[in-house]
Amino acid sequence: MTGTALGKYRICDFTGQLAGAGATKWLAAFGAEVIRIEDPTRQGRWDILRGNPPFKDERTGIDMGGAFNNHNTDKLGITLNLKTEKGKTLLRELIAISDAVTENFAAGVLERWGFSFDAMREIKPDIIYVSNCGFGYTGPYAPFKTWGPIVQAVSGLTHTSALPGQPPAGWGYSYMDHTGAYYMAMAILAALYHRERTGEGQWVDLACTDSALTLNGPALLDWTVNGRGLTEDGAVNANRSQFQRMAPHGIYPCKGDDDWVAIACQDDAQWHALAMLIGEGWTDAFQNVEARLSDQDVLDAHLGAWTASRNKFDLQSRLRELRIPVSAVQKPGERIDEDPTTEAFGLWPEVTHSAIGNIRVDGQPVHFSETDWDSRQGAPCLGEHTEDVLTRLLGRTPEDVAALRQEGVI
Amino acid sequence: MSVLAGLKVVELSNEYCAFAGKLLGDMGADVVLVEPPGGDPSRTYPPFFRDEEDREKSLYFWHYNTSKRGVVLDLDDADDLARLKALILEADILVESEPVSRLSALGLDYEQTHADNPGLIHVALTPYGRKEPMSDLPQTDLTLMAAGGPPWNCGYDDHLLPPVRGWGNQGYHTGCHFAVMSMFTALLARLQTGRGQFIDISMTAALNVTTEAGSYSWLINQTTVERQTGRHAATQPTGETQMRxxxxxxxxxxxxxxxxxxxxxxxxxxxxxxxxxxxxxxxxxxxxxxxxxxxxxxxxxxxxxxxxxxxxxxxxxxxxxxxxxxxxxxxxxxxxxxxxxxxxxxxxxLEDPHFIAHGMKVPVRHEELDETVIYPGAPFVLPAAPWRISRPAPKVGEHNEEIFAIYSGQESP
Incomplete structure (x- = not known):
């Protein structure tokens, strides 16, 4: 027993961006030894976040990328030039002592370097290989390239995030980079669990668009069963309830600079409590949910006029007292520095990065009673752990490492 | 063999955690959904099979409860509560989203479940985590999302239009993704120690760390992203990326x-x-x-x-x-x-050639209706451990007899 949940596992990790790096970040937080491999000839810039803004204190440089640090905490970082034979030899040795190989390149990159799943299986028969690629390795779009917003567009998530009479709003961030990483983490963990029980390795060819498609399940059933789709004008109003019959249910303006509040009434009792607080005659027309749903535009206009002169956090307090579902639409600074619940949960750990110094990052939104996560170390600088890994795990001497560096292998 | 074949999961019905149970069930776990008398409230959510409003025909309930067996238990009844405790005694995993007060009143807080079954992995998925009293306040996907950050990032260049909450209960989904990652992690730890543990998941915390630059721009240099039509929220305006x-x-x-x-x-x-x-x-x-x-x-x-x-x-x-x-x-x-x-x-x-080629249309037999219904397929597939919708969502109390015959000492008819 190592004291951590995943301390016995070693991951040979080619992931980057968020869609891949987010997956192995979870493993590293729970103690897995994640060895991130980067290309020294490109300074690891395949990962567009390496060396790119935002920067802390305006300090720029290949090791200073703030987002890169956020997504790669607790990992080791080595450089390997896989265009060299010696680089390939080192990779083969590393695979031989790893439990899993992970990547989110475009389909086929690893194979072109000579490391197809079959080749890796020859090196280590029970190796686990998890690739996370927008369209996966098979099907008509396998050669196509994606980013998070492209995955979201093709799979239905962008279309459904919209207000009536407006173009799609989309997600405003790469929801499917985050979520693709969550599914990739599940796939790695599931494959490890399967190997523990059967001794078998396998290749999980995760297509991020497939994961994304499944996130609109009830809408897809409405289509396959009832033939009802979401392409008609007005079919989508993302801020309203899609399922449970609830009204009001929306995001309403408040006093202040771009301040908004989300309010939902799940039943008549909650509505009546809200109507009492509002105390205006128009509420009388909305006694039951049928009335509220059938005239929801009018209801929303009235409610929005009422909230507009009020402070969002005051409304939040009042409605919470009445046990009506409510939340201010929190801005980043509000939820990170002023919302006591995130701080109390330990959600923003401060890690130490060798070049950036101490900096807060996204933590994990979970706590385990026995083997909790622990994030202390920032992302690796380029090649920060090359010597450590080559000497400690691959039997090279410091002199060997110096020579490999001279030859451009690392 | 499915990856979770043989794993016993007890899920206390709640729309917050239903998706986690589905993910486990489709990966082969034996998930027993415990519903209150009359069934879970989400059975009344539209849309319905052929628009027939019926607690056995909610497509919402169908989707989130595939591959589960279902029992109805009145937890305010001592005998039924004992039945639940007997189930938990045999379980590998308990998934629940109950209010704190409710759980301790039932004698089902972790101290108790752990004492009775040291191997149990007890997963609580609640709005703010188990220790925060606000977790017991009523919430919906919308209010959780607003608190956790995504809508601030999402909307239009015109800031007179409200921020947008992405469609389809993605706030619930995000909490459930962390629940499943946690369960696998705890299962791997249990293989070494033989011991289970308590896992406390905050749904709003899960959303807080699922906003990409929204959070890290603030964490790194206290800058605030602003929402833009169809593209990433950013601290400085960027060029449009949507075209008609x-x-x-x-x-x-x-x-x-x-x-x-x-x-x-x-x-x-x-x-x-x-x-x-x-x-x-x-x-x-x-x-x-x-x-x-x-x-x-x-x-x-x-x-x-x-x-x-x-x-x-x-x-x-x-x-x-x-x-x-x-x-x-x-x-x-x-x-x-x-x-x-x-x-x-x-x-x-769903009708696109890519998704069809990937087998994302999965037929599921509904014997009671003499119909085959197409469901969305696997989020990912382990080729050595197939994913499968093993059964449609349970009818209200469908498996009470099958499951409790052994505990009550009665013979199954």
Whole structure:
């Protein structure tokens, strides 16, 4: 027993961006030894976040990328030039002592370097290989390239995030980079669990668009069963309830600079409590949910006029007292520095990065009673752990490492 | 063998955690859904099978409860509570989203479940975590999302329009993703120690760490992203990336051309479509195609030539979009090496050749209706451990007899 949940596992990790790096970040937080491999000839810039803004204190440089640090905490970082034979030899040795190989390149990159799943299986028969690629390795779009917003567009998530009479709003961030990483983490963990029980390795060819498609399940059933789709004008109003019959249910303006509040009434009792607080005659027309749903535009206009002169956090307090579902639409600074619940949960750990110094990052939104996560170390600088890994795990001497560096292998 | 074959899961019905149970069930776990008398409230959520409002026909309930068996227990009744405790005694995993007070009143807080069954992995998925009293307040996906951050990032350039909460209970989904990651992690730990543990998941915390630059821009240098139509919220305004095509459908153009080969392919495509003569900026595309050395994107806006080339790339895409369908634009751009996406509705996606080729239409037999219904398929597949919808969602109390005969000492009929 190592004291951590995943301390016995070693991951040979080619992931980057968020869609891949987010997956192995979870493993590293729970103690897995994640060895991130980067290309020294490109300074690891395949990962567009390496060396790119935002920067802390305006300090720029290949090791200073703030987002890169956020997504790669607790990992080791080595450089390997896989265009060299010696680089390939080192990779083969590393695979031989790893439990899993992970990547989110475009389909086929690893194979072109000579490391197809079959080749890796020859090196280590029970190796686990998890690739996370927008369209996966098979099907008509396998050669196509994606980013998070492209995955979201093709799979239905962008279309459904919209207000009536407006173009799609989309997600405003790469929801499917985050979520693709969550599914990739599940796939790695599931494959490890399967190997523990059967001794078998396998290749999980995760297509991020497939994961994304499944996130609109009830809408897809409405289509396959009832033939009802979401392409008609007005079919989508993302801020309203899609399922449970609830009204009001929306995001309403408040006093202040771009301040908004989300309010939902799940039943008549909650509505009546809200109507009492509002105390205006128009509420009388909305006694039951049928009335509220059938005239929801009018209801929303009235409610929005009422909230507009009020402070969002005051409304939040009042409605919470009445046990009506409510939340201010929190801005980043509000939820990170002023919302006591995130701080109390330990959600923003401060890690130490060798070049950036101490900096807060996204933590994990979970706590385990026995083997909790622990994030202390920032992302690796380029090649920060090359010597450590080559000497400690691959039997090279410091002199060997110096020579490999001279030859451009690392 | 499915990856979770043989694993026993007890799930106390609640819309917060239903998706986690489905993910486990579809991976082969034996999930027993425990519902209150009359069934879980989500059985009343639309849409319904052929619009027939019936607690056995909610498509919402169907989707989130595949591959589960179902029992009805009145937890205020001592005998039923004892039945639940007997189930938990045999279980590997308990998943619940109960209010704190309710759980301790039932004698089901972790101290108790752990004492009775030290191997149990007890997963609590609640709005703010088990220790925070606010977790017991009523919430919906909308209010959780607003608290956790996503809507601040999402909406339109016009800030008179409200922030947008992405469609389809993605707040619940995000909490459930962390629940399943946690369960696998705890299962692997249990293989070493033989011991289970308590896992406390905060749904709002899960959303807080699922906003990309929204959070890290603040954490790194206290800057605030602002929402923009159809693209990433950012601390500084960025160029539009959504275009409407000739057929009225939308595409997301991602990053416009920025490498010589991309400009060359774009120019060729415009030539194929006969658009070059009417596009005066084609000359800049040609310059981009013939560019020698690195194309310094940081010079956009300052270097006139680089700016003109970059703008011509974007305008070239717009010109093509006005001429072709969204699907043709998507496939044409991708063939030119540009990461572009057609904006599909969910049903357009389901009917797309990619998703069909990936087996994302999964037939599930509903014997009671003498119907086969198409469900969405696997989020990912372990080839050595197949994913499968093993049964449709349970009817109210469908498995009470089958499951409790052994505990009550009665013979199954």
């Amino acid at each position: 095509c000739a057929d009225g459908r939308w595409v997301n153009t991602g990053v416009p051309p920025r490498f010589p080969a991309e400009f060359a392919k774009l120019l060729n495509w415009m030539a194929d479509l006969g658009l070059v003569e009417s596009f005066p900026e084609a000359v800049f595309l040609e310059m981009g195609a013939n560019w020698q050395g690195p194309f310094d994107l940081s010079q956009i806006g300052t270097d006139d030539t680089i700016t003109a080339i970059f703008m011509a790339g974007r305008e070239g895409l717009q010109t093509i979009a006005a001429t072709v369908s969204a699907q043709d634009f998507f496939e044409g751009c991708q063939s030119a090496g540009l990461a572009v996406g057609v904006i599909n509705s969910p049903e357009e996606a």
